[in-house]
Amino acid sequence: MANPTGWKPSMEKGAGSGADPQDTGLMGATRGLAVEEPLVFEQGSPGRCAISLPAVPEGSDPAAEIPAALLRGEIAGMPEMAELEVVRHFTRLSQWNWGIDTGFYPLGSCTMKYNPKSSEALARLPGFAGAHPLLPGSMSQGALELIWKLERALSEIAGFPASVMSPAAGAQGELCGLMMIRAYHVARGNPRHKVLIPDTAHGTNPASAAFNGYSTVTLESGPDGRLHPETVARAMDEDVAAIMITNPNTLGIFESHIAEIAAIVHAKGGLVYGDGANFNAILGVARPGDMGFDVMQYNLHKTFATPHGGGGPGSGPVGVVDALLPFMPLPVVVKEGETYRLVTDPAERPRTIGKIREFWGNMGMFVRAWALIRELGPEGLRRVGELAVLNANYVRAELSGHYNLPYQTDTLHEVVFDDKLQKEAGVSTMDIAKRLIDHGSHPPTVYFPLVVHGAIMIEPTETESKETLDQFVAAMRAIAAEAKADPEALKAAPRKTVRARLDETRAARKPVLRWTPGMKVE
């Protein structure tokens, strides 16, 4: 029986998009169909329930079996909803959301690259997903082998003799790195007091230093956006524990004086910490361990494409040089003959800084990162770095002239523009960012790094196609033209989102963090 529904291609004639073609963004955004959704507290009906509990037997009072002190009274305003209402509530909210699987997400410094579904599938294999951290080593050989192999691979890729695997994310990796640096100096008789940090650094750098009891000294980068050896030499003394450098830095510029800077710091007994957040830019091309770095955290969710929040926790292994090996936190995985063993007893590593996270680290992330490294291989990893740089430089070339480039120096995986050319018409970086939403792109990072006033920091990543980049460029150029022709319209953006532009100032000054019965919801 052929074609029982009677469908024929001509029936689809005229069944175009419901959107007004005049009102479709250059990256395809339309108003679509988004459903308004009240707060969960404003829904439901007294007595409605999403779960079925067994009936209480006659004469029984479960509350009587619980100590009175542990019994909770009624909660005013607790939503009472059916299962379908709950499901629709959260599904609708999720439809208001934006993710890398929805569209372009050029958030500079965050590296919002696509996470391949093959890595997801492997992380869900029952042997990994169901592995219990308290299983003995003899029953966890596969998991231990994977951790050991990933540790070897990361160390080789970045040029370090070994890596700590347990830190839960990049920021904890930094904290762990600084703890090892402190332990190293303490073991030599003096923890020292200062950490040097360039003005282009991520905010986590001074935070990690301060958490370890160090005061921070800010180093000014030069007019070319680079850190210069003489600046470091002036600030360097024997009270400096370490310098923290991101290479390439947050302007996307390679710190070409890194070897000389490392030599200056090492000569006075200091260590060189590498913020590996931008490691993706030089992946497979250059190794931080060869540049003079002593410690560096890898952000697996950036360079090795594990999910950013939401889809799973982060993971921030830390590469170290030989001098820091004794201070590595436990546990570590060692290979003995053909078996793998988890070292957990501080008696085996008496100078360890201890345990910084429960169990072994974020196992699911290890599986995803290892899958990616194996899938890409050495040549593929190098292509990641090369394509990330190519994509960013394509956007840079196509937008130059339309937006001001505060630094002319060559850049790698990201490019920072500012709003200088738009300011005259009263249009700011925030207006440009909000208008991009109407075209169908997540905005870039704005107002960071702090050395650029009105920064617009674009990082396309290697996973985007030329077609997507061309659409983005067209949208950005259209916004630059609109800033001249109709600046007021830009100030009204975004128009296509469920909510118009939110009052971020008022939200920060007078935050309302908790719903209470009877409150007026705006």
Add this chain to the structure above:
Amino acid sequence: MNFPDDLKYTRDHEWASVQGAKVTVGITDFAQDQLGDVVYVELPDVGDVVKKGETFGVVESTKAVSDLFAPVTGKVIEVNGPLVDAPETVNEDPYEEGWMIVVEASDPKELAELLDAAAYRKFVEEEQE
């Protein structure tokens, strides 16, 4: 941009109003304009000691978080408490109601190192280029 002649200024964009050893400190009109809408101010406690050139607090806007740098060394003798609940005052009135702390300067010689209004205006113009 308003830079009153009777105030002293730092290259970190704080102003200082000097009455004998008492120095009132805030951030300049240029600083508040660059920061944008101020949403949070963190100030030291009365009795804390601040050091010239070192941070004494934090000011946060919708764009960025910035350190506040002390123009002189000394003990904090007064703090503008109401700013914490009304950070917008820093934008609205940076030189009067938006003052932040009063310091009892321990080394009056440090005051000579501060900029006058004309020198600060020149510094701001250079920085904007």
